[in-house]
Amino acid sequence: MKANTHFAFFDEGSKKEIRRATLKAVAIPGYQVPFASREMPIARGWGTGGLQLTLSLIGQTDVLKVIDQGSDESVNAVSIKKLVQDTTGVQLTECTEEADIIQSRHRIPECSLTKEQILVLQVPIPEPLRAIEEREYMTKRMHAEDDYSGAWLMLFEQIMKFGKTATTADHPVSVHDRYVMAPSPIPRFDNPKMDHSEALILLGAGREKKIYAVPPYTSVKSLAFEDYPFTVESFEGAHCHLCGAVDVFLDELIDHEKGATIYQCNDSAYCIEQLNKQEKVEVESTYA
Structure with missing residues (x-):
């Protein structure tokens, strides 16, 4: 760990604030919890939300894995690993099974995750209703009223135009039969991995200042019509x-x-x- 820096970059007050938001997100699966997103030494849009979650949770004995679209050696993954290791001194790994915390952009690892692991997903746009409604106060109201007719209409329009749902990534999911959630831009192939996952899944959007979560063993269902069931690649x-x-x-x-x-x-x-x-x-x- 570099001298003259806090462990894991943040001061303890910042870590506590992020942890409190994380605990609320875990308590209300799929609900987007606002948090005071910090300035980071990387640009917003390059994983600051996921990185803030990782830095607030990681301990000295943890082992960290970071991947970007399936690769451990992309520029984004390498840069995040370097920042975390420079400010914590934690051990890094490329083996999914060895990691305690896995931070990922656009993929969920192929190996099944365990209850001892935490998966942190980087999220650019956390609001699944943003393409339907631009106003934040209105999307909040729609979530509160359990009004997801717009999301269903979006899928219906895709079926009418293409003969099937045309989402290639970030296909919306229903969490615990309540909140509709953006699973981050993971491919449709990875959506089923969220359902009743043994690992805690945390999602962070630094630019949008939101944290949300899927607790272990929680129901996650991809939105689909009975006559047009959800399919993966x-x-x-x-x-x-x-x-x-x-x-x-x-x-x-x-x-x-x-x-x-x-x-x-x-x-x-x-x-x-x-x-x-x-x-x-x-x-x-x-x-x-």
Whole structure:
């Protein structure tokens, strides 16, 4: 930890204020809790909400993992890890199973999370009704009155225009059969991972000054009509060209040498873990 800085960057008063907002968010699943978003040494829109949650919760013995769209080595992930480690000295990891706190942008890891873990999601726009209603006081009123007809109308219009719902990410979800929530720009593929997750899921929007949460074992249902059920991205018949994984979120790539389409695990750490497991099995079988 660098000298002349508070542990985890913030003073204790700032941490307590963020923790109080976090506790309220956990107590009211899916409800957006306003908080006094702090100025950070990174630009708003680059994960300040998630970073403030991480810095307010992390302890000296915690192990941290940060990913950006499935990658542990993107500029955003590396910059956040450096700030947290420089101000805390905590251990970093790329292995999902080793992490106590996982901060992520646009993805939920492929490995199932446990009750000992906290997933922190970075959120650009926390209000699921913003595309329908620009006025903040009106969206608050709509949430209070359980009025989500606008969200349903948005999905209905997509079906009428495209023959299906056209949300590719940030598909709205109903939390605990009460509040409709923006799950952050995770792909539709990741929405089911929120439902009854063992891990605590925290979502932070620094620019919009909102914190909300999905407590462990909480019902999370993606909005859908009975005759047009919610579906996730399909990778049927495809597999990762490196580790062979199926039933995971895959990136579509072009093999320029062969002129063919190939697929690769979006979660880079998961792919490496699968390759390591395969190598271990091969070594054990060789000496068996």
